[in-house]
Amino acid sequence: MTTRRTSLQAYLLSAPALVIVALLFLFPSIYNVILSLQEISPFQGPGDGEWIGLGNFEYVFGNPEFWAIARNTVFWLTALTVLLRIVFGLALAVALHSPVLRRWKVRGLARTLVLIPWMVPQVVAIASWRWLLDGSSGVLNQVLVGSGLTESGVAFLAQTSTVWWSIVAIIVWRELPFVVMVLLAGLQSIPDEQYEAASLDGAGRIRAFRSITVPNLRPVLTVVVLVTVIQTFNNFVYVWLTTGGGPGTYTAVLATELYSMAFFANKLGAGAAIGLVMTMIMAVFAVLYMRATRTEDQ
Amino acid sequence: MKTSRYIAAAAVGALAATLAACGGEGAEPDDGVVRLTFRQFDPADQIQGLVQAVDTWNADNPDIQVELETVTPNNPQQFAREANSGSGPDLIHIALADAAFLADPNILLPLDELMTEQPLEDADSLLATDMTILEETTWAIPWTADTMAMVYREDVLADAGVSGTPSDWPEMLDVAGQITDSSGGEVSGFCFAAGAQQQAAQWFAINYYMWNNDFQLIENNGGDWSVGATQDQLAGAIDYFNSFFTEGITPTSMQAITDYADPSVAAGLGDGTCAMTFMPPAAFRAVQEQVDAELLTAPMPGGLDDGSTHLGGRALGINANTEHQDEAWQVVQYLLSAETFETYDQYPASASTITQLDVDPAEQGFVDQLPHSVPFVRYIGAPITIASLQELVNQQFSAVYSGQSDSATAAQAIIDAIERELQG
Numbered sequence: 260m261t262t263r264r265t266s267l268q269a270y271l272l273s274a275p276a277l278v279i280v281a282l283l284f285l286f287p288s289i290y291n292v293i294l295s296l297q298e299i300s301p302f303q304g305p306g307d308g309e310w311i312g313l314g315n316f317e318y319v320f321g322n323p324e325f326w327a328i329a330r331n332t333v334f335w336l337t338a339l340t341v342l343l344r345i346v347f348g349l350a351l352a353v354a355l356h357s358p359v360l361r362r363w364k365v366r367g368l369a370r371t372l373v374l375i376p377w378m379v380p381q382v383v384a385i386a387s388w389r390w391l392l393d394g395s396s397g398v399l400n401q402v403l404v405g406s407g408l409t410e411s412g413v414a415f416l417a418q419t420s421t422v423w424w425s426i427v428a429i430i431v432w433r434e435l436p437f438v439v440m441v442l443l444a445g446l447q448s449i450p451d452e453q454y455e456a457a458s459l460d461g462a463g464r465i466r467a468f469r470s471i472t473v474p475n476l477r478p479v480l481t482v483v484v485l486v487t488v489i490q491t492f493n494n495f496v497y498v499w500l501t502t503g504g505g506p507g508t509y510t511a512v513l514a515t516e517l518y519s520m521a522f523f524a525n526k527l528g529a530g531a532a533i534g535l536v537m538t539m540i541m542a543v544f545a546v547l548y549m550r551a552t553r554t555e556d557q
Numbered sequence: 558m559k560t561s562r563y564i565a566a567a568a569v570g571a572l573a574a575t576l577a578a579c580g581g582e583g584a585e586p587d588d589g590v591v592r593l594t595f596r597q598f599d600p601a602d603q604i605q606g607l608v609q610a611v612d613t614w615n616a617d618n619p620d621i622q623v624e625l626e627t628v629t630p631n632n633p634q635q636f637a638r639e640a641n642s643g644s645g646p647d648l649i650h651i652a653l654a655d656a657a658f659l660a661d662p663n664i665l666l667p668l669d670e671l672m673t674e675q676p677l678e679d680a681d682s683l684l685a686t687d688m689t690i691l692e693e694t695t696w697a698i699p700w701t702a703d704t705m706a707m708v709y710r711e712d713v714l715a716d717a718g719v720s721g722t723p724s725d726w727p728e729m730l731d732v733a734g735q736i737t738d739s740s741g742g743e744v745s746g747f748c749f750a751a752g753a754q755q756q757a758a759q760w761f762a763i764n765y766y767m768w769n770n771d772f773q774l775i776e777n778n779g780g781d782w783s784v785g786a787t788q789d790q791l792a793g794a795i796d797y798f799n800s801f802f803t804e805g806i807t808p809t810s811m812q813a814i815t816d817y818a819d820p821s822v823a824a825g826l827g828d829g830t831c832a833m834t835f836m837p838p839a840a841f842r843a844v845q846e847q848v849d850a851e852l853l854t855a856p857m858p859g860g861l862d863d864g865s866t867h868l869g870g871r872a873l874g875i876n877a878n879t880e881h882q883d884e885a886w887q888v889v890q891y892l893l894s895a896e897t898f899e900t901y902d903q904y905p906a907s908a909s910t911i912t913q914l915d916v917d918p919a920e921q922g923f924v925d926q927l928p929h930s931v932p933f934v935r936y937i938g939a940p941i942t943i944a945s946l947q948e949l950v951n952q953q954f955s956a957v958y959s960g961q962s963d964s965a966t967a968a969q970a971i972i973d974a975i976e977r978e979l980q981g
Contacts (some may be wrong), residue, residue, distance in 0.1 A: 299625070302634065302637040302659060302661060303637075303641070331595055381593050393810060394808065394809060394810020395823060398837060414809040414812060417812035417958075417959060420961060491725075502754075503753060503757075504754070505955050506753050507953070508956070519755070524940065524941075524944070525658070
């Protein structure tokens with residue numbers, strides 16, 4: 260009797276949380292699946308769509324540019340920026356963890372400075388970078404032309420040779436602090452005794468980094484990679500506000516294609532289909548993330 | 558145990574109350590005053606005159622108070638979401654090209670009955686009604702009108718020995734080239750926002766060029782839509798605009814900008830490194846305030862030929878959910894009146910009201926061109942939206958400017974994409 264009452268109480272106590280989860284997460288996900296199977300415009304009300312089965316998926320996958328856009332999303336937007344963030348983030352985290360900064364009493368200042376890009380709202384960061392990279396009056400071009408490195412300004416955001424690198428630079432700059440802070444926390448959790456023991460055994464700094472730092476950081480690195488992949492793959496604003504997918508469709512990604520489909524072409528169902536494809540890809544990473552964190556918990 | 562139950566019950570109750578509050582409308586005080594919300598989407602710096610006009614209305618009509626709400630940029634989908642769920646503002650500001658989308662799901666109030674009961678003063682002189690009257694039902698009333706005109710520095714043209722703006726597109730290329738050449742490449746003869754983004758302003762110039770050369774992207778043959786241009790015609794248009802870049806007349810940096818009044822365009826007009834561009838009246842006034850130099854306007858190349866430029870603008874609609882139809886209609890009538898346009902710095906979409914305005918001589922280009930401009934009605938009702946056409950064209954032209962594609966390939970890509978959409 261007592262057990263049943265306790266069980267009922269547990270359900271009752273968790274009910275508000277379950278209702279919120281259902282309303283905020285489950286319902287939109289199910290509704291997105293419903294939309295992806297309908298022909299419906301953003302001007303129509305819920306329930307006014309026409310069921311068309313998998314027609315939206317055929318339409319999306321039949322777009323000759325879809326696979327190029329998917330490649331952009333996977334390689335340029337996600338893989339490259341995550342890789343660069345991990346490499347630079349690890350280097351910066353190690354630098355910030357260095358005893359030298361503590362000796363010079365600038366560790367706090369350095370860590371605060373690293374956080375600045377993260378404090379800047381994405382939209383403001385992108386607007387500032389657009390201004391820096393402007394092909395005629397941009398600060399970077401003024402420096403390049405003024406120092407004689409180039410004869411005239413470089414249209415960074417209009418040339419295929421520079422546009423993706425510009426977007427990658429913006430993403431890495433803005434999102435690097437998150438990686439640095441998480442890795443720094445990982446570094447701080449490594450016991451000093453391990454380094455002292457290695458030092459007594461004659462290990463140099465590079466050897467200690469390879470044999471102590473990297474293995475100890477591996478679980479943190481795994482989580483950071485998965486989280487940044489999920490955050491970046493779905494990101495819309497960096498590309499949209501920087502280039503709008505141009506020049507041509509050279510920098511278009513799945514999130515911008517989704518927006519164009521839903522709100523320019525008024526094909527809400529096709530947009531939902533792209534969203535569902537993105538969700539399914541990200542679900543793989545979400546499962547990996549959960550497995551990684553569960554292993555950590557255990 | 559009891560305490561835990563009370564906590565659980567309170568949590569469920571609080572959640573239910575929160576959700577109930579989300580779905581409710583704000584209660585209006587019962588003081589006999591009708592309160593209307595009028596949502597408009599132009600930027601705040603362009604509507605000071607409208608704010609003044611609404612304040613005047615509120616002062617003169619204590620029983621019908623209007624609250625002006627600004628939601629910028631234009632987002633008809635947001636209004637549709639609200640209206641479809643039974644809410645939304647009473648009065649709505651609509652881009653002419655969006656009227657058909659909002660009419661289709663019946664979220665706008667048909668206005669014919671109200672127009673019969675309380676007729677508009679100058680209903681016959683309204684412009685662009687073919688964008689707002691669909692299947693013999695009036696869904697919105699055209700309110701303001703605009704078009705794109707040439708904006709130029711007369712002194713910069715004079716320095717290059719050019720006495721006036723070009724009257725057609727071939728002359729445009731020649732004159733712009735002459736200005737750039739005579740400055741040794743320092744001055745861009747023609748600068749324009751040539752970005753790939755859907756909103757990029759080049760869309761308008763490209764259409765003006767096409768319409769002036771007697772072709773268009775799509776055409777309606779009695780309800781049967783087809784591509785309105787050949788591959789050669791489209792490739793010719795692409796080559797024409799690409800010439801500005803290949804001949805060094807327009808800086809490559811323009812390929813990354815979207816807005817006709819982008820700071821780099823405004824700065825170029827200000828320091829004389831941009832001789833000519835194009836923009837609508839509101840943007841022209843904003844740029845005029847930013848620069849010290851004297852700017853003038855003139856019709857676009859071919860702009861005095863009927864149907865070679867577009868008549869854009871805004872319309873006013875009433876939400877089908879409003880509880881105050883008559884009062885909303887009274888406000889619409891006021892907003893359409895000459896009194897409103899005494900303070901609201903826009904051209905009225907009314908042939909008779911526009912003649913009553915005292916227009917700045919610098920804006921003569923707009924005034925000269927407007928009577929020859931036509932709405933985008935030629936693209937309305939097609940299975941492909943204007944926004945999609947806009948994105949497609951800007952992307953493919955941009956692909957050629959950036960060297961990813963040649964004009965013939967880009968032209969074919971435009972045709973293929975349109976055909977794909979028209980086939981459904």
